[in-house]
Amino acid sequence: MKTIIRCGKLFTGLADTAEADQALVIEGGRIVWTGAYAAAPNPEAGDRFVDHAARFVMPGLSDLHTHLSYGNARSEEEVDLYASLEYRAIRSLAAAQRMLKAGYTAILDPATAGHVTPALRDALFTGMFAGPRITAAGQSLTSRQGLYDYYPSWIGCPSVSTGALVRSPTEAIEEIRRQTKEGVDVIKLAMDGIQGDRKSGxxxxxxxxxxxxxxREAKRLGRKVVVHVRGREGAMYAARAGVDILYHASRIDNEGIRAAKDMGVSICPSLLLLVNNIEYAQPDDPSYDWWPGINRRELADAKINLRKAYDAGIPFLTGSETGFGITPYGEWSAKEFEIMVNHLGMSTAEVLRMATHGNRAMLRDGDEHDSLVAGKRADFIVVDGDPLADITVLQERSQITDVWMDGARIDLPETPVEIPRHQREASQGFWNRTYTREVARGYTPNPLGMDGMSKVESTIISEAAE
Known part of the structure; x- marks a missing residue:
């Protein structure tokens, strides 16, 4: 049985334009024919016809920087400590399905706790649940004082955190071999260390x-290597070593750019977290007094340095760093496209080709679903609007009317934007301020006694009584 999809416009992911009044013919989960609707094969008995003559059909989106296990975290402790690995795994399924409903049929998760995302990848691959195609890393390798070693030294990197502290080259090689044995697709390195000077970052x-x-060891074992790096020095070292992806690279210099070009290294800017934190952070957020300012300086540097890298011919990819409280699942990921157009000066068509075709080179079996042409997996989305004319239409989930994978329409229940936090897994940040007597004078005291309880307080007390 075949499925015939009529497309008002069809964007294959391989060209800068979309063709009008086209058709896809799907059989066995794959595309078997594409072309003008007028020339499409006639339906036979039992075939299904789906009319999207008024809509835009394009390959499913991909994101190379989504942290499915983070749970829309608002602190490092929420990423690493307070939720059990088992709970994080279940929560990751909800995150993955929210991304799928937003049009993302393929995701790379570059750092996770334990074996959470590789396990989710396998569960989705076997068809146990509906979800996007996942390419998964394990814990990110970090040095002492590097990213992921952000707790005091007497705590270090807990075994349940998203970082694995390696204290020597021998330990690093052993960790790479361990992760490879456990089935990761990608090895991640945290290349940024302590704060340097203004130029280096x-x-x-x-x-x-x-x-x-x-x-060298990761490549010997057939793994891709991606790195978190914002500073000049780390970007240069990673590029010289021939990694696959530099995430951020905001302060990459000319030497790092030359090395990246020579070694065939790609850059995934992942600017969404910076932009959203600048635009939306509020005065009562604990980091408001310092972090948005740092983000503004980095964004200013990134616009200059990344444009230099782009003009030098470095391949660019797209990923949003979804998974934090300021970048929740299924809400903002497609804003990364708009940012790349507005802040880096890329064309809308080029960014869409990255998100639908170019990214796939970094994904597990990516060549199976990297375009809408005969022989490829039938993974596509249907949009009520034209992203080539207005790329922001992809940010409106209501405009994505259908998501298809393997030739079948995906129908998922709606899940909450704010992933509920159980009181035993939320970090215990009890107050946003110090309540001196002077500060307290500005507030009306809350009522004492049981009559002043909120619904959450009542629930907690009831559970404790049981």
């Missing part, structure tokens, strides 16, 4: 020799 977390050794 951050010193590298690993030396050139250490970085090269880790990348």
């Amino acid at each position: 951050l010193y590298a977390g690993f030396t050139q020799e250490e970085t090269t050794a880790m990348v």
